[in-house]
Amino acid sequence: MDRLTEMEAFATVVDQGGFTDAARKMGISKSAVSKHVSALEARLGARLLNRTTRRVSPTEIGLAYYDRARRVLTDAGEADSLVTSMQAAPSGLLRISVATDFGVNHLSPILGDFLQEYPDITVNMVLNNRFVELISEGFDMAVRIGELEDSTLRARKIAETTRRMIGSPAYFEKFGQPRKIDDLNAHKLLHYTSQANGAVWKLTAPSGEKRQVRTTGWLSVNDGQSLLNAAISGLGIAYLPSFLYADAAAKGLVVEAIPDLPVEPQGIYAVYPPGRFTQPKVRAFIDFLAHAFADKGPDRW
Structure with missing residues (x-):
């Protein structure tokens, strides 16, 4: 007889408390359940069940075997579900959390x-500038930029960006071009209030030294596109990701403030909850993003 069927019959008898209810649960006859359990006991050379006219209960050995058998059956069921799920056409509601600037642009x-491409999928994309709790807030996945804070999530890099200080040619013509990080103290700096590290720009000098520059005072905005618009208008220097300013730079609307500073790429990741397999709708969207952004970054946007 099939070993998994024997195990399933035994575990179902334990779960249901008897052969009659186990037979009903499995959709087979009571005699078939009894034969499966008897074959299992004969193969193992041990009595797994105490049988009386009123009830059936596992022996001490049977209870230990039940714990292992139930785990094996659960794993087998998940393996079947995995194959079925991976072959299923992607469908259903896909909830995505995305940083506002990247989502809009x-x-x-x-x-x-x-x-x-996937007409059976509906998308609910939520734009915000905070790290949402994917599972508790009901998201299937998120697109995140920079260092990943939650190591329990699964992640796939889909592109790279970098952050640079930019300003308009008119601004630098009027106020001069900074040549080193210390020169920024004499300039008008535009602050992004949603920045995780507060009113500070963390920069790396050509020597490799890590520096911090405070940016409060001139203009603070909680939206990257608005900061870019302010920089284009000549209001000051903004520190923005390349995926946001690249088009303006290509048109000559902004230039780098200190081009000699090292370029430090940041990953753009699709992140999703851990699990033994990925839902088809999530896998389809991540594959789509990886293909769409295959030729992007760090500066090619």
């Missing part, structure tokens, strides 16, 4: 292509 323009 780079995800929104390509969502239509994804939805046309």
